Amino acid sequence: MSVEGTTARARFTGPQGCLLAGSFLITLGSFAVLPYMSVLLHQRLGLGLGAVGTVLAVASLIQFAGGAVAGPVAGRIGLRRAMLLALALRTAGFAAFVPGTTSAVLAVGALLLVSAGAALYLPANKAYLVGGAPVSQRPRLLSASGSAFNAGMALGPPAAAPFVMGSPGVLFSCVTVLFALVGAGHALLPREASYRDEEAPAVPACRVPDAPRPGPSPFVVTVSSVYAFMFFQHYLALYAVPRTSAVFYGAVLTGYASLLVVAQPLLAERVAALSYPAAVRWGFGAMAAGTAAIGAGGHVGIAAGAALLCLGEIVLFLKNDLEALARSTAAPASVFGRQRLAAGIGAFASGLVGGHLYGAAEAAGSARGFWAAVCVQCLLLPVLPLFRRRTVRDPEGSRTDTA
Structure with a gap:
């Protein structure tokens, strides 16, 4: 293998580089606002916590499903037009937040509009990114996309913190301008051929379309993965801030996102090389260990737990997308759209279950019981998909296909 060939594969094309830069800016703007929505809706606009939880659950369902x-x-x-439409929706949503800072109805409507734009954008973004690229480059491209998004997640909340409560109108105005500029940049991307399911590559003669493959279903594993992960995403603040400080919690979030940015590209090839059942075991095992560490409490336990959950996210989320692409003959945008649907189901279920579970743990006088319950679920969730792997085999008991 020549050095020139290796260098060529290590570089991104111009459109890929622009798309990755846009992904960073989009997430930077989104996470300058969205992590603070519960505070804005409850403390500034006066919505009750039950209403806030319902609004966020519906917004998550729209965004994912x-x-x-x-x-x-x-x-x-x-794909390009789909991304432009999505960015137009999100720009309009953030613009509606400017007068919405004094109206709960406008704020909720703006949040749902932003969520609808996010639902449309990400599948088209990923499909455009991997479109025309060899299968061997998919781990690198998808991990780079994840790193770009997570870099924005790391920088968005601290950048917005000084303006959230004092000058939210200024914050939303700046985010609106940012999204408008990103949309203008997307308009300069080269136009691609429309991806349609009927235009998907022909299936090899040795493979039957939509035939069951042995191993856990990527859709089911994605539902379970996001369900488990969202307990950490939604409830760490309630647990960590009273026991440490808001500054420490912010540092944990920033460190978490920074670790994702650095580690995901470094581990991409190793994750791709794992068999899917092994990836499921490693990913959920890391999440179980992480939630157990958080439940142990203290600065060290919370930080170590976040790092372990970061490892679980890297393994499961990347491998789920790679496996879904490998198994499907549909267009990439349709595959990523179904993966977002699975994520939406998991996020919605986690939101509904988590509130009751955390409330029950606090009523029992021990919030640590919440993390113990999540840990047990992380240990049990892989059982059903892996059991399916053992039962779907050919007559000789060997796999009919490889991941």
Whole structure:
């Protein structure tokens, strides 16, 4: 293998580089606002906690499950146009937040509009990124995309913190301008051929379309992965801030996102090389260990738990997307849209279950019981998918296909 060939593969094309830069800016703007929505809705606009939880659950469902329509939309109008439409929705949503800082109705409507734009954008973004690239480059491209998004997640909240409560109108105005500029940049991307399911590559003669493959279903594992992960995402603040400080919690979030940015590209090839059942065991095992460490409490336990959950996210989320692409003959945008639907189901279920579970733990006088319950679920969740792997085999008991 020549040095020139290796260097060529290590570089990104111009459109890929622009898309990755845009992904960073989009997440930077989004996470300058979205992590503080519960505070804005409850403390500034006066919504009750029950109403806030319902609004956030519905917004999460739209943001994730709405990805199911992203594939058909991208197939109809093309990936670039789908991204432009999504960015237009999100720009309009953030613009509506400016007067919405004094109106709960406008704020909720703006949040749902932003969520709808997010549902449409990400499947088209990932499909455009991997479009035309060899299968061997998918781990590198998807891990780089994850790093770009997580870099924005790391920098968005601390950048917005001084303005959230004091000058939210200024914050939303700046985010609106940022999204408008990113949308203008996307308009300069080269136009790609529309991805349609009927235009997907022909299936090899040795493979039957939509035939069951041995091993856990990527859709089911994605539902379970996001379900488990969102307990950490939604409830760490309630647990960590009273026991440490808001500054420490912010540092944990920043460190978490920074670790994702650095570690995900470094581990991408190793994650891709894992068998899917092994990746499921490693990923959920890391999440179980992480939630157990958080439950132990203290600065060290919370920080170590966050690092372990970061490892679980790297393994499960990347491998789920790679496995879904490898198994499907559909267009990439449709595959990523179904993965977003699975993520939406998991996030919605986690939001509904988590509130009751955390409330029960606090009523019992021990919030640590919440993390113990999540740990047990992380140990049990892989059982059903892996049991399916053992039962779906050919007559000789060997795999009919490889991941």
